[in-house]
Amino acid sequence: MVDAVRGFAIIAGAWVRSALSYRTSFVIGTLVQLVITFLDFAAIIIMFGHIEAFGGFSISQIALLYAMSGFALGAADMLVGNAEALGRRIRDGSFDQMLIRPVPALAQVAADRFALRRIGRIAQSGVVLTWAISAAPIDWSVARVVVLAGAMACGAVIFCAVFVMGGAFQVFAGDAAEVANAFTYGGNTLTQYPLTIYPSELVKGVTFIVPIAFVNWYPGLFVLGMDDPFGLPGWLQFASPVAAVAFVVVAAAFWRTAIRHYRSTGS
Amino acid sequence: MSAIIEVDDLRRTFVVRRRRSRLRRDRHEVHAVDGVSFEIGGGEAVGYIGPNGAGKSTTVKMLTGILVPTGGRLRVAGLDPSARRTELARHIGVVFGQRTGLWWDLPLRDSYELLGRIYRVPRRTYDVNLERLVDLLDLGPLLEQPVRQLSLGQRMRGDIAAALLHDPRILYLDEPTIGLDVVSKAKLRQFLRELNAERNTTILLTTHDLVDIEQVCRRVMVIDHGRLVFDGGFEQLHREGGARRTVVVDLAAPCDPLDVPGVTVSRIDGARQWLSLPAGASAAPVVAALGRRDDLVDLSIQEPAIEDVITSLYSR
Numbered sequence A: 001m002v003d004a005v006r007g008f009a010i011i012a013g014a015w016v017r018s019a020l021s022y023r024t025s026f027v028i029g030t031l032v033q034l035v036i037t038f039l040d041f042a043a044i045i046i047m048f049g050h051i052e053a054f055g056g057f058s059i060s061q062i063a064l065l066y067a068m069s070g071f072a073l074g075a076a077d078m079l080v081g082n083a084e085a086l087g088r089r090i091r092d093g094s095f096d097q098m099l100i101r102p103v104p105a106l107a108q109v110a111a112d113r114f115a116l117r118r119i120g121r122i123a124q125s126g127v128v129l130t131w132a133i134s135a136a137p138i139d140w141s142v143a144r145v146v147v148l149a150g151a152m153a154c155g156a157v158i159f160c161a162v163f164v165m166g167g168a169f170q171v172f173a174g175d176a177a178e179v180a181n182a183f184t185y186g187g188n189t190l191t192q193y194p195l196t197i198y199p200s201e202l203v204k205g206v207t208f209i210v211p212i213a214f215v216n217w218y219p220g221l222f223v224l225g226m227d228d229p230f231g232l233p234g235w236l237q238f239a240s241p242v243a244a245v246a247f248v249v250v251a252a253a254f255w256r257t258a259i260r261h262y263r264s265t266g267s
Numbered sequence B: 001m002s003a004i005i006e007v008d009d010l011r012r013t014f015v016v017r018r019r020r021s022r023l024r025r026d027r028h029e030v031h032a033v034d035g036v037s038f039e040i041g042g043g044e045a046v047g048y049i050g051p052n053g054a055g056k057s058t059t060v061k062m063l064t065g066i067l068v069p070t071g072g073r074l075r076v077a078g079l080d081p082s083a084r085r086t087e088l089a090r091h092i093g094v095v096f097g098q099r100t101g102l103w104w105d106l107p108l109r110d111s112y113e114l115l116g117r118i119y120r121v122p123r124r125t126y127d128v129n130l131e132r133l134v135d136l137l138d139l140g141p142l143l144e145q146p147v148r149q150l151s152l153g154q155r156m157r158g159d160i161a162a163a164l165l166h167d168p169r170i171l172y173l174d175e176p177t178i179g180l181d182v183v184s185k186a187k188l189r190q191f192l193r194e195l196n197a198e199r200n201t202t203i204l205l206t207t208h209d210l211v212d213i214e215q216v217c218r219r220v221m222v223i224d225h226g227r228l229v230f231d232g233g234f235e236q237l238h239r240e241g242g243a244r245r246t247v248v249v250d251l252a253a254p255c256d257p258l259d260v261p262g263v264t265v266s267r268i269d270g271a272r273q274w275l276s277l278p279a280g281a282s283a284a285p286v287v288a289a290l291g292r293r294d295d296l297v298d299l300s301i302q303e304p305a306i307e308d309v310i311t312s313l314y315s316r
Helices: A002-020 A023-047 A059-092 A094-099 A105-111 A116-135 A142-173 A177-191 A200-209 A213-224 A234-238 A240-260 B056-064 B085-091 B108-118 B123-136 B152-164 B182-199 B210-216 B234-241 B284-291 B306-314
Strands: B003-019 B025-041 B045-049 B071-076 B092-096 B170-174 B202-207 B219-224 B227-233 B244-251 B264-269 B272-278 B296-302
Touching: A002 A023, A002 A105, A002 A116, A002 B108, A023 A059, A023 A116, A059 A094, A059 A105, A059 A116, A059 A142, A059 A177, A059 A213, A094 A105, A105 A142, A142 A177, A142 A213, A142 A240, A177 A200, A177 A213, A200 A213, A213 A234, A213 A240, B003 B056, B003 B202, B025 B056, B025 B071, B025 B202, B025 B219, B025 B227, B045 B056, B045 B182, B045 B210, B056 B071, B056 B092, B056 B170, B056 B202, B085 B092, B092 B152, B108 B123, B108 B152, B123 B152, B152 B170, B152 B182, B182 B202, B182 B210, B202 B210, B219 B234, B219 B306, B227 B234, B227 B306, B234 B306, B244 B284, B284 B296
Parallel strands: B045 B202, B045 B219, B092 B170, B170 B202
Antiparallel strands: B003 B025, B003 B071, B219 B227, B244 B272, B244 B296, B264 B272
16 A cells, blocks of 8 residues: 555656646646636536525525535546556556566556646636535534535545446456546436436445445535435435545455456467 | 476467357357477577567566466566566567657657656666667667657667666567568567677567578477477578478560579579579579679569468478
8 A cells, every 4th residue: 555655656756757747738638628627517507597595495405415426526536546557558568567567457547647747637626515504504513624624535536436347347458537427427427417406326326336426415415504305314424434445445355366366468 | 507498388278259140149269379398598689580470579478477377387587477467577678579668759859768767777878778789779860869750670679778768678569560661670680699699688580571580599499380390590490391492583585484593493494494402501602603604684682481481381
């Protein structure tokens, strides 16, 4: 683990230095990210120009859900989002090179081509979160602060695990980056809205199969002081750390299995 | 001389699915490495040759821990490669001729700096090693260039330096001279010879070029269809393999078969004659004898291809 973190820091550091040496390009890249992600939220604002509530949630309440999910995905994308390029790495042989270095392969896959400009999405989520906290009717308590902060950390971990599983999947399925994207970016888009607008089967899926409902939905209900519209037990609202740990265990096992079954390319 | 690489009945099977029709697929097994056993002592330089698809790269990938063997026992520097891959990495250097271990967009110097930190090479050792490698491999003028701007030969030298910065005990080279010009090849072989002799680095070299083996290795292993078909000295390979070198001679005009000691004329086509001599023998006396003729226009020497050596190994 120490080796992994140390290796990640060394390699990611080199990419950050290299990116910062083209300062203008870096600044523009980050601003573009920021603008694109804001346009994403603008769509929700426009929608609320026509309606008062969506799925029983006001715009400030939705903004909280949006920001929690956006932050978690943004952080995970910056840390291990490069895992989705594993299919390409396997094909061009650069994954072989990673396997012969004294740093865990996952740390190298994540750190190589580390893109600091992805901080744009995190920054945008921070801005939306700040507004949501001030505008939404939240009865603040220590418990609510802890659940909110914890959910954002756990959410990032959950999305990291999804990215890792998506990468590992490509060891078996060739270049299946899009399959992984369906769960990461797709999962983020899904959880930006209150789950009340979806059929209950889907809600069960994102609770028990790919637990992205624990990124923002369950802890979000607690922070907003709302009862679960599906009548699911209240303890789920505190279960994000459990979901995160469980999913990380599954993702780690899947990753190890994938490495053991890695076939490399010809020659 | 204790063994640094021990391989016992090593096997690797790949499951291949071949498409038979739109929906149906046949599943069958390919035995890429099919029961290979050998030991390599510390400080040996061994050539590992065989035709395409014989199992060379698959063996090397198992020795480095990239691939998990299907069966057999494997120890490199006392470690099980796939189970203790990151630990083993400190003891080995690997150069894949067709790919680079350097960072494409970073200057060569930055790639080395990064590798030095990844491998935790102490600063002093790093400085000494880098200076020595830059000097021996003539990398000085290239250090500030991004890797993508290097020529194939330059990049290969850059990759070899990268693989040696952490003083590995074993160096694997997979087709290191592929695509290089004659001068680059000669320099590279010279470097590897010295590395082996002076620093006692164990070398395992896979190649298509028998000259690489002749000039760098004292021992050759030949693999074909996943099995070792030969393991011994280079001279012995030629004695047993019986492959022959050919001197192609162009004369001013057609004439009778040339009479040169130690060779036989294998073919005549007009003014061109093909002289054949045993692969272990030197071509120098033959060339000298031919050089005394006034009607010599041109001559060239053809080395036996690996495929020919293997064919003759079988037909022995």
